[in-house]
Amino acid sequence: MRMVEVKQVSKSFGARNNLVRALNNISFTIDRGEFVGVMGPSGAGKTTLLNIMSTIDHPSVGRVYLAGQEITALPERDLATFRRENIGFIFQDFNLLPALSVSENLIMVLSMLKIPREEVQKRLAYYSEHLNLKQLLNRYPNELSIGQKQRVAAARALMTQPKILFADEPTGSLDSKSATELLQYLATINLENETTIMMVTHDAFTASYCNRIVFIKDGAFYSEVVRSGSRQQFFNQIIDMQAAIGGGKISDFRNRD
Amino acid sequence: MILETAIKNFRRHLAGRVLYLVALALLVMVSYDCLTTYQDSFINQISQGNPALVALLLLFFSLLGFGVLIIFYANRFFIHQHRPELGLMIISGLSRSQIALIFFLETLFGELLALGFGLILGLLTNKLFAMLLLRLMGLHAATNHWFSLAALWKTGLGFLIVFILVGIFDSSRIFSLRTVRLLYPNDLEGIRQRNSWFNRLLAWLGPLLIIAGYVAIFKLSWIHFMETLRFSDRATLNTGLIMITLILGIWFCFRNTIPALFAWLQGTNWAYRQQRILDFATTGQEVQFHHQSLTLTTLFVTASVVLLGFASVLYSDGFRNLEEEAPIDLVADHQYHDQVLQQIKARGGQLKRLAHLPVKIMPVAFHGPKSEVIMSQATMPIEIVGMHNYLQIQRHQKNLLPVILDRNQALFISADFQYQHVRLHELMKNQVQFADAKLPRLQIVAFSRVYPFGSNLFFGNVLVVPDNIFEQIPDTNSRVLVGYRLMKIAPDSNFLQKIDDNSYKSKASRQMRYTYPKQLQKAKITIYQDVKRDLTNAYISSNYSVRGPAQVLLQRVLGAIVFVIGLLAILMTFAWASVCSLRELSEVERTRFDYLTLTKMGIEQHYLLRYSNWKNRLLFLSPVIFGIGNGLLVMRFVGLYLNHLPLKLLYLLTAVVFVIYWCFYLFTAYNYRRIIKMNRPPEQQAR
Numbered sequence: 001m002r003m004v005e006v007k008q009v010s011k012s013f014g015a016r017n018n019l020v021r022a023l024n025n026i027s028f029t030i031d032r033g034e035f036v037g038v039m040g041p042s043g044a045g046k047t048t049l050l051n052i053m054s055t056i057d058h059p060s061v062g063r064v065y066l067a068g069q070e071i072t073a074l075p076e077r078d079l080a081t082f083r084r085e086n087i088g089f090i091f092q093d094f095n096l097l098p099a100l101s102v103s104e105n106l107i108m109v110l111s112m113l114k115i116p117r118e119e120v121q122k123r124l125a126y127y128s129e130h131l132n133l134k135q136l137l138n139r140y141p142n143e144l145s146i147g148q149k150q151r152v153a154a155a156r157a158l159m160t161q162p163k164i165l166f167a168d169e170p171t172g173s174l175d176s177k178s179a180t181e182l183l184q185y186l187a188t189i190n191l192e193n194e195t196t197i198m199m200v201t202h203d204a205f206t207a208s209y210c211n212r213i214v215f216i217k218d219g220a221f222y223s224e225v226v227r228s229g230s231r232q233q234f235f236n237q238i239i240d241m242q243a244a245i246g247g248g249k250i251s252d253f254r255n256r257d
Numbered sequence: 258m259i260l261e262t263a264i265k266n267f268r269r270h271l272a273g274r275v276l277y278l279v280a281l282a283l284l285v286m287v288s289y290d291c292l293t294t295y296q297d298s299f300i301n302q303i304s305q306g307n308p309a310l311v312a313l314l315l316l317f318f319s320l321l322g323f324g325v326l327i328i329f330y331a332n333r334f335f336i337h338q339h340r341p342e343l344g345l346m347i348i349s350g351l352s353r354s355q356i357a358l359i360f361f362l363e364t365l366f367g368e369l370l371a372l373g374f375g376l377i378l379g380l381l382t383n384k385l386f387a388m389l390l391l392r393l394m395g396l397h398a399a400t401n402h403w404f405s406l407a408a409l410w411k412t413g414l415g416f417l418i419v420f421i422l423v424g425i426f427d428s429s430r431i432f433s434l435r436t437v438r439l440l441y442p443n444d445l446e447g448i449r450q451r452n453s454w455f456n457r458l459l460a461w462l463g464p465l466l467i468i469a470g471y472v473a474i475f476k477l478s479w480i481h482f483m484e485t486l487r488f489s490d491r492a493t494l495n496t497g498l499i500m501i502t503l504i505l506g507i508w509f510c511f512r513n514t515i516p517a518l519f520a521w522l523q524g525t526n527w528a529y530r531q532q533r534i535l536d537f538a539t540t541g542q543e544v545q546f547h548h549q550s551l552t553l554t555t556l557f558v559t560a561s562v563v564l565l566g567f568a569s570v571l572y573s574d575g576f577r578n579l580e581e582e583a584p585i586d587l588v589a590d591h592q593y594h595d596q597v598l599q600q601i602k603a604r605g606g607q608l609k610r611l612a613h614l615p616v617k618i619m620p621v622a623f624h625g626p627k628s629e630v631i632m633s634q635a636t637m638p639i640e641i642v643g644m645h646n647y648l649q650i651q652r653h654q655k656n657l658l659p660v661i662l663d664r665n666q667a668l669f670i671s672a673d674f675q676y677q678h679v680r681l682h683e684l685m686k687n688q689v690q691f692a693d694a695k696l697p698r699l700q701i702v703a704f705s706r707v708y709p710f711g712s713n714l715f716f717g718n719v720l721v722v723p724d725n726i727f728e729q730i731p732d733t734n735s736r737v738l739v740g741y742r743l744m745k746i747a748p749d750s751n752f753l754q755k756i757d758d759n760s761y762k763s764k765a766s767r768q769m770r771y772t773y774p775k776q777l778q779k780a781k782i783t784i785y786q787d788v789k790r791d792l793t794n795a796y797i798s799s800n801y802s803v804r805g806p807a808q809v810l811l812q813r814v815l816g817a818i819v820f821v822i823g824l825l826a827i828l829m830t831f832a833w834a835s836v837c838s839l840r841e842l843s844e845v846e847r848t849r850f851d852y853l854t855l856t857k858m859g860i861e862q863h864y865l866l867r868y869s870n871w872k873n874r875l876l877f878l879s880p881v882i883f884g885i886g887n888g889l890l891v892m893r894f895v896g897l898y899l900n901h902l903p904l905k906l907l908y909l910l911t912a913v914v915f916v917i918y919w920c921f922y923l924f925t926a927y928n929y930r931r932i933i934k935m936n937r938p939p940e941q942q943a944r
């Protein structure tokens with residue numbers, strides 16, 4: 001089943017005399033239960049693409065279908081409901097409301113959805129158990145380390161049991177141990193709950209947790225790599241593709257598996 | 258959950274918003290005080306429905322309007338501060354109306370808190386307020402009226418409407434926010450100035466307009482609009498023109514000139530060698546980002562200084578005029594003496610004779626620099642009094658200039674002199690020649706604008722001369738004025754009002770016709786009494802004067818206006834300073850990232866803190882200084898016009914304005930540092 005369909009999307013920024021084409025007629029699809037990585041050189045348009053697919057931004061031209069709905073045609077009023085029911089997010093840095101404690105951050109949206117209290121408590125128990133947040137529930141965001149924050153963010157995004165999870169460089173500010181934990185967890189829920197995940201990353205090691213990597217360059221689809229064998233093989237394939245696209249970083253070549 | 262979130266948000270931001278809430282509370286307090294006092298029947302009774310009390314109502318409504326403005330701006334900065342949170346809420350699936358509700362509740366808590374506090378403060382300070390007002394109005398009465406249910410609910414309702422109104426603005430703002438902008442804030446880059454010819458033109462236009470405004474202040478005639486207050490008037494038009502020029506000039510300066518200048522500075526090699534200058538130059542974009550509020554700050558400070566200036570002018574000048582016009586309870590010359598005295602005695606009033614003053618009159622000519630300007634003709638008539646009598650009166654009329662004259666010296670008294678743009682030292686070089694050739698020339702050695710017994714009783718210019726000279730002056734047209742103190746009769750009674758009114762009627766006034774020959778000896782003075790006032794070119798004076806209800810009324814109007822204007826200016830300063838403080842604090846979240854990056858780059862913390870202090874100071878105080886400069890310049894000009902402007906009082910009040918802003922700056926800088934340090938990444942926190 002189609003989860004995401006991007007149809008001939010273009011996005012330009014700026015006025016006429018200094019127009020930036022961030023996305024240039026890009027099209028692709030993601031099926032339900034896929035774990036897709038998006039890679040490409042800096043400035044390729046990854047964040048822009050993610051923003052458009054996740055209803056944060058609007059494309060200049062083109063359409064995006066999410067869970068069968070054409071989100072590019074939805075009015076803001078319906079978008080709120082749609083987001084609540086279908087989408088989860090993990091950003092690189094700002095993920096939590098600083099005024100609320102960890103548990104309040106986790107249950108805030110749910111309690112506004114009028115989901116029964118027992119159900120909310122059940123999910124809270126489940127995710128805090130899984131993401132190892134039990135001791136942190138009563139703390140406030142400014143009392144957490146960045147890795148802890150990121151785990152809370154993942155839990156927050158998953159509490160609504162979204163159909164699709166978007167993540168923009170979620171491991172960008174994590175040390176390798178925390179990053180690995182988070183990624184392993186994402187891989188688990190992808191398998192267990194059939195949550196579709198789309199993740200933007202620079203890092204080949206992070207990307208190697210995905211099933212498929214979409215490479216974009218200069219705002220257009222460049223190529224894709226599908227995982228067939230072991231993670232190590234996939235990792236090497238990714239690195240080769242990065243070298244071909246010309247956007248790899250030295251650190252990516254270090255074998256960290 | 259919405260409520261809880263709102264409460265938590267409110268609590269989290271309370272520390273940084275305390276002063277803003279205090280400012281709001283003060284607005285509420287004064288509004289309540291105004292209404293209670295306005296409605297108070299006792300005060301209305303003792304001030305006899307004085308129209309000046311309407312000023313209180315005006316103040317009430319301007320405070321409500323000002324309330325809208327500051328809450329609007331404060332909330333604007335709150336939204337700015339909340340941007341990432343709002344973005345997160347949007348993408349978590351909260352609807353815009355839920356978000357708007359959270360925000361509205363969050364701000365409403367603060368506002369209600371301020372409202373409650375303000376009303377309580379209002380109840381507490383009401384008596385003080387009324388007493389201050391009465392004191393300034395010259396009424397000696399105690400009031401004990403402090404509770405008024407009507408005023409309480411009217412003030413509450415008024416402010417609630419203000420809160421809801423601003424809430425509606427905010428909601429529409431929240432509905433129009435774009436999600437991308439919230440999550441990827443790049444406002445500073447977004448408005449980076451394009452170097453188009455238009456922007457460059459505006460950058461030059463800014464200072465040019467300001468200079469043009471300054472020149473216009475000194476060259477165009479505008480100040481008369483204060484007297485006429487008519488909109489069709491030329492002076493009113495000029496005033497408007499000057500204001501618009503200045504406002505546009507200031508606006509362009511903050512919007513274009515300073516950012517362009519700083520961008521240019523940043524590009525020079527020279528700035529790179531001077532760390533301070535580079536720091537300075539990097540604030541250009543922030544100036545541009547906040548140009549609106551910076552412009553408003555400048556304007557508000559200017560307005561405050563000008564208002565305070567006018568309040569202090571009114572205070573000392575108005576009261577002084579009052580004292581000069583009718584310094585003594587009752588003065589009459591022989592003609593009306595018995596008539597007026599009998600009337601008063603018949604009413605039960607008692608009189609105490611204070612002093613008498615023989616007055617003679619004669620044409621004179623001035624000789625010396627600018628003498629033509631002083632006389633405005635070739636010669637002029639002058640009333641003459643003797644030094645001895647003058648000093649006798651000085652015992653009872655303290656505002657008279659005490660002088661001891663030698664032989665051949667004279668004191669010149671004139672109310673018009675100050676409008677003639679002649680300097681005092683030029684006047685002092687003049688000599689007076691009398692029409693009577695036997696009399697010696699006298700040297701002017703002193704000048705005063707205060708007339709013995711009050712200016713109403715004289716035609717225009719008066720000369721105080723040594724007694725031996727006074728005796729030699731012929732008695733033609735001379736008269737004797739006698740001054741009394743009035744007792745056992747109310748100063749504002751209708752009875753005195755009638756006597757006072759009658760003293761202005763043409764029958765009771767003295768008129769003088771003066772011919773202006775080239776030669777002094779040919780000048781002729783004719784005095785008319787009891788004729789209809791139809792003489793053109795005539796000098797007029799009263800035969801008697803009563804310090805009556807007109808003066809009392811004037812004093813009260815003045816008092817009320819001074820009170821209202823002064824209060825408005827100080828409140829405006831306080832409230833707006835608190836909004837400025839919020840503006841700076843709303844930036845912390847954003848600078849925090851820069852701050853973190855820079856610390857990671859190994860830049861020392863104390864340097865960064867110094868930089869942020871410096872930036873705060875620049876953004877906070879530069880418009881204040883600019884505004885004070887503007888205000889003082891305007892008042893300086895008014896001072897040229899009224900050369901006795903009490904600038905000392907104004908300087909003091911200006912210093913108060915500056916100190917208020919300075920305190921707010923300290924508060925802001927302290928909170929800024931606190932938040933920046935609080936947001937240090939956890940790795941750096943001691944555990």
Ligand SMILES: Nc1ncnc2c1ncn2[C@@H]1O[C@H](COP(=O)(O)OP(=O)(O)OP(=O)(O)O)[C@@H](O)[C@H]1O
Binds near residue numbers: 040
């Ligand atoms: N708001 C904007 N205004 C103007 N140009 C923009 C804006 N946002 C992005 N761009 C431009 O669009 C292009 C794509 O940006 P995008 O942020 O999507 O890149 P990216 O692939 O996420 O890069 P990175 O890996 O560095 O995060 C870039 O050239 C960028 O300069």
Ligand SMILES: [Mg+2]
Binds near residue numbers: 046048
């Ligand atoms: Mg990006």
